[in-house]
Amino acid sequence: MGDPKGFLKVGRVEEGDRAIDERVRDWHEVHLAAPMDQVRSQASRCMDCGIPFCHQGCPLGNLIPEWNDLVHRGRLDEAVRRLLATNNFPEVTGRVCPAPCEASCVLNIREEPVTIKTVERTIADYAFAAATSDGGPLRPRPAARLTGKRVAVIGSGPAGLAAAQQMARVGHGVVVFERDDRVGGLLRYGIPDFKMEKAIIDARVTQMRSEGVTFRTGVAIGSDVRGDQLRRDFDAVVLALGARTPRDLPVPGRELPEVHFAMDYLVQQNRRVAGDAEDEARAILATGKHVIVIGGGDTGSDCVGTALRQGAASVTQLELMPRPALVRVPNNPWPEWPLVLRTSSSQEEGADRDWSVSTRSFRAESGRLVSLEATRVFLEGGKMRPVPDGDLSLPCGLALLAMGFTGPERGGIVEQLGVALDPRGNVRTDASGATSVRGVFAAGDASRGQSLVVWAIADGRRVAAGVNAWLEQQPVAHAVGA
């Protein structure tokens, strides 16, 4: 390895974000790319551990010590190959992943982990830049031979895309169906541009097309194409539908027009940034309003950043659970994911945050939402109990529900194919991603439940391997190119 003592000589340096007052005025990425020499010296901090706990932290099994070393030694082309060997879309995870790898990094015992995510993003950015000049590491890698097998992938989120790319590269005819007008699913419409600009998805789609993947957008599987049709036309089907059913908040006032699911809000803004004309009448805008985001997770944060950029009068983010500790508590030791208070870049931009708050109702005046009525709660015996005299009322002109998702949409294709669900309502699969129906597989949030992009990619890769293995045992049913 490059420098066994690197971690003793170089401290952790995180590259900055753009200044708040600058970045809230546009939709460009908040996070700055780090200068290459800094990344190289940061990469030298990697200790090439005997047990790289980062591997355990990363569901993809990214070969982190290997590419850290390659970056440190300036061998970026090799680093790209080593990174792409386990991760189809490092440009995405390098931006939006919460980096469980860094949490489990051995240097995080002292809370100064290697800046793995930055290194990853740097490698990915390098790959994209190289792609523009000479085709570089991102050039398409079509299969040398076609297998003659056809696979339908339903959903073009990270799981579907990863699965499609993996399967196309072994020579299957892959068709990706997306009911939206563009490819990307949650990547495109769920993540605000200030966290990830969408050109990177377009570049991937271009690459995948060259690798033989067919994208059919605007096709609603389940209605436009029904399950039996799909089974006839394809040797295998991969459900990568995501977990699109949001968790609702059934309290009085929920029906008010100013109360929205976070995803409806975020999708609109993402379309707007992409240049789509929106129906202004149905626009959900925070401009000038007191905005309350219910839910303290990443989606909530995305709402916060979006609302601030739209010019909200105030943004408040509420969380039902108590405020996490500032530092690790003893029964949450390294290398577990640290359950500590985190502040996202969006929250940093000016959100009020409050914890242990349970919403009782949305109050309207003249049919318009004016406030949110809530109660402070505490956890007792696994249940939330109200704090005596803990009622509070917050002025509110727009309420956004970001309380997570409960699973895939259950009607439609799921029902048509007849796949069994697990007790939580997700599509039940075995280790290879196979569902209860032969030839039908599922991946990503659809089978796992709401999770991280990095898990979706990992699932996509795994299901691709499962499909490949399964198809190998099936007779050829379709002519090549059919």
Next chain:
Amino acid sequence: MPLPSPRGLYDPSLERDACGLGFVADLRRPASHDVVAKGVEILRRLAHRGAAGCDPCTSDGAGILLQLPHAHFERVLGRAGIELPNEGDYGVAQCFLSRNRTTCAAEMRVLEDAVRHHNQKVIGWRNVPVDETVVGPLGRASMPAIMQLFIGRMCPAPAFERTLFMIRKRAGSKASEAGLNAFYPASLSSKTVVYKGLALPERLEAFYLDLREQETRSKFALVHSRFSTNTFPTWERAHPYRRIAHNGEINTLRGNQTWMRAREALLESEAFGEHMADFKPIIRPGGSDSASLDNVVDFLVSAGGRTLPHVMMMLVPEAWEGHDDMPPERRAFYEYHASLVEPWDGPAALLFTDGTYIGATLDRNGLRPLKYVVTASGFVVAASELGVVDFEAEDVIEKGRLQPGRMLLVDVARGRLVGDDEIKHEVATHQPYAKWLEDNKIELADLPARAATAPLSAEERRRRMRAFGYTREDLRVLMAPMATNGEEPVGSMGNDAPLAVLSDRAQPLFRYFKQQFAQVTNPPIDPIREKLVMTLGSCLGGEGNLLAESPEQCRLLELEQPVLTNDEFAKLVGGLEDFRVAVLPIVFDARTANPGEALDRALVELCAAAERAVDDGASIVVLSDRSIDQTRAAIPSLLATSAVHHALARAGKRMRAGLVVETGEVREVADLALLVGYGAGAVNPYLAFEAIDGLDVDTPRNARGENYVHALDKGLLKVMSKMGISCLSSYQGAQIFEAIGLGSETIARWFPGTASRVGGIGLGEIAHESLLRHAAGFDAEIEPTANDEDALDAGGVYAWRVGGERHLWSPRTVAALQKAVRLEDAASYDEYARAINEQGDHPYTLRGCLDFVPVGPPVPISEVEPAAKIVRRFATGAMSFGSISKEAHENLAIAMNRMGGKSNTGEGGEDDARFVPLPNGDSKRSAIKQVASARFGVTAHYLVNADELQIKIAQGAKPGEGGQLPGHKVDETIARVRYSVPGVTLISPPPHHDIYSIEDLAQLIYDLKCVNARARVSVKLVSETGVGTIAAGVAKAHADLITIAGHDGGTGASPLSSIHHAGTPWELGLAETHQVLVLNGLRERVRLQADGQLKTGRDVAFAALLGGDEFGFATAPLVASGCVMMRKCHLNTCPVGVATQDPVLRARFKGTPEHVINYFFFVAEELRAIMALLGFRTVDEMVGRADCIVPRSLEHPKARLLDFRDLLHFADGGAKGGEGRADQFAAPELPLSLGSSSTDESLLDGARLSLKYGEPTTVQITLTNADRAFGARLAGELARKYGAQGLPDGTIVVEAKGTAGQSFGAFAVHGMLLVLEGDANDYVGKGLSGGVLAVRPPTRAVFKAHENVIVGNTCLYGATSGKAFFAGRAGERFAVRNSGAIAVVEGVGDHGCEYMTGGTVLVLGPTGRNFAAGMSGGIAYVLDEERTLASRCSKAMVDLEPLTADDEEIVRLLVEEHVQHTRSARGRSILAAWGKRRFVKVMPHEWRRVLQLRKTGS
């Protein structure tokens, strides 16, 4: 008297022995009984070097070889009315026969028939009179009928001895044919007779009445007292044999036997004519190493043509290869004979005789002691020790020791002592060997150049790398360091990946083999510091008739080392007209439906093709897997090599051609070692060369190949030296490996002679794995990328990797364990233990394939002994302060002391301050003090502050190698505790230089028990096949506890190939040890400890059931203390402060004693639950209850083939024949007492006032060689009472006279002055701890003191302070690992001042070779009058320079002090002519650096 048959893991072929031996010869007088009496006296005086087992009156064997006592025989036969012919006209067969009358009669008939067959005359039989009551019950039970047959000469006198040999051989082979296995002629000669048996050596004379008869006369007597590892010593295994007696061990035996067998086909002899068939096999199967060597010596001498010294020189040559001073004709002799026969290598002191000559020789290493005395009255005595025969002081004219490779010969007939040079000159000029070599020897340079095969395309290279199972790890971790630095890579923290047979991945066949290594019965070698004895040179080609001597026999290709580059290989394939090369592809059908069958067929065809090639006159057969492609897969090169090697040997064709392997499979040292070990003479790893060319490293391409070969060579030397083998030609074909996971049929057919204890896979699985790899290479898409690494698998063998090999230590287990101990969280411990214990269908360990089965009803857990009692059986492993930080080391000590367990110092000494308890009652004192080969800080004070003294013979991570502590971890404190130099890498010698054999170990145990009688002495061994036998010997050497460490144990720094490829799991070693000890009736004497990756209560339960009383843990308590398996111990960068000396990192250590204690209590509680289930209330009841274990039924395609029957053999009964129930094995926890010696008692008594009040005393005493470790007991008492500083100098003055036994003055402390007038044996001043020793010749002596030996080998080993003055010469390895003592001596043997790290040595005379090897500190001054020092000194670490004025003063004062203590004449003459002598100063580079730093005060 056969040994017990194999049962369980016991295998009689693994028996070892070592001993004391000697001869006395009278040069002047006719044969006398006095000489016989002197021989008997030698036996008596060497009794302590032999051993007895569980029966104290039965020895391991003792014997005496005499000239035929004609007068006696004439008289006793005359009484029976038989008239004997004249002396020389008859021979005597001294026979061991069956005690069954019928069988005995048959045996007698066989011998008589043989006599008649060869037309000689049967004169008559005589019952040899013996007193059976002298021998104990064990010996009596196996006692044969002992009879003599007298045979009259009916042929010409010169042919008689040979005819007798032929009679003996014929009778032997006819007896075996008839199943008369008890028939054994101890001797059959017209010149000599052997009396031997299982009487105690001192009572041999009482047993054989003949020996007492005054008419039993001889001009010489050769005697031997045996120390065997087992207690089934058999009568025939007693020495002397017919031609030799041997002390030591032939390490290369298996190879020697194989090669000898292979040569039999080519043997022709005029003398033997058509009788040759009677002599085969030349080596009688089932014999010991010594017996086998005797067979060969006997055969070659009897065949005529070569004298006995000639035969000894060719079989046991001295180290001639790098010896520039050797006379050219002698070098030529050795070089020529190297093309005839490989050396019988191993520590050996050999006595030999043909009745006319009697001689002695040492092997090239000279590791067994042999001293001699010549007297004016005409006696020559040579023996393991000085002082075995008393002579008047003025009678002695020469006292010396045999040096490595040297020979001493007495021509009995002419009454002449012949020196080494004279004998060897005579033998070496017997033929014009040098000319023969010049005319015939071929060098690579002589072969016509030929273009090497063109390099592979990148795609093809990657295909092949995949097909041969290359991983990214192979390239990065293994090969890159070899190609860039020329070194094998170093790693740490042991191996927790599955055995090859348990792995889910396709494993190269190499991985199923583990290297064997020397422990106790023979020493490993340091191939770097003692490279002068090592050689990788060998000859390739066809050999001729061993019995002939002709120029053509050296028509061979000479190689300096066995790795051929691609260019060299191309050249070799070209060959010469009369030196042809046949290339045979080693491939099989990759498209077959039945891989096993296809592989089998291919092997059979390959062997046939090899035979045809040899028949067609090929001098070299090349096995090549170059021709693999999509349809043809490579036969594993090891399988092909071994198959062809053995097939040719069986067909009698092996010696007609050399064997070379061209393979893409070999990439690391272990691979190369295996191919050579199974018969290859040279290897061309063509793909490895291409792979390193493709590496992305900065080293220029042209240097990489050279570096890589260098690294392979260095590694191979290390692998050889682990077994104590010096010469490649002896290593070749020696099969010093054992297999784990290969089925018995596979072994029997393709790897005959290899141990494989648990069965396993067959050709089908081997072929399947080959094809899996092959498909990965040839059936997969290979992406065109810029480098090879991308095309390969991660590997993950050396460190856990996602998608790589499985490891027991994983993020999950480490995290769960740490959480458990920090939060006292039982649920987390359960998670950890389940992850380790429940291995399902993917086992990691042998115990993972096993399950418990209760043999009785369960007991309530409340009745199981409490955890607090169980944890007292736990010890932490030997991790030195140095390898781990002070914080981590002391943390373990405090934890273990709190819970009543034991922590271990490791090899690094211990700070005195830790001996004092802390105010809060805690103690940082390690209960176990380790005594390892470097003896760092092993002082009397250290030794008395111990409850257990552990002699580390081997360590699981690198058995057969010394420890190493990289210089960057040696800070001031560590250097102080180790008595060494900061910043200097510390290498421990691979062997203990005072343990070259089992009787040496007994001596060290004795020494330690003298110093601290309250401590138990334990001996740490590493599991390998045969460890049980070694352990039996260790038990007989009076150890209290034996640790059996597994191969997988941790380490702070070790070559990766050692971590992974040497030793076996402790399950095997422990079970074997327990079984063998029970069988020997020794189990009650000694406790057993299991050690090696023990992690959970389940692990402990298996260890107990397989025989463990106690349990050692190292990695797990470190993980509990915060270790996260960084595997960076060797780099000093441990980020959690465990294995580092960097103060910044040490501050990060977060472990507490509670963490460690919590861990052990979790383990104990888990164990208790298992005990309850199995119905055991105490651990004692569990020990050895292998009947509580059953194999699990497994789905794993390889693991399910394992056969655990031998491992799980339930040992009951044994040598004692008693009930031997398992729960009765419990040995005492307290140390065995040694008994007392009268001289020690009188010393203690004489010094009691000093001991009690510190008053001065003087004690006078007379010593003999049986007074061993004289002074050690007093030293221990003083250290206990007065601590490290002892008493003021000279408080106790001991004036001794005589010949001191071994370890004179060992560990003597400040305040002791021991003056000996006489001489002393080996190990004088071992561990000297401040005392002053002086040894001077008797005042009446007439010999020149400075030309004679006064003290033996390995004096001042590990001395830390004190002074020693010797008025005479010392033997080999003077002041080895001295770290502080000051010594004056008048000449030293080879390897003087080796590994020295401090102190001052003044040599007033010549030094031997290899002076100052590995010397990193201290200063030596040498009076170099003959200017030989420069050529004999190993200058890698030292400079030779003139003395400064300061030095002059130091030297002068030392000489004055020397004269004052010893009255040295030499010293006086030097002082008289002060300033006229040429002194040279030997200055280590590192020492200079340190002195300069100290001067500048930084």
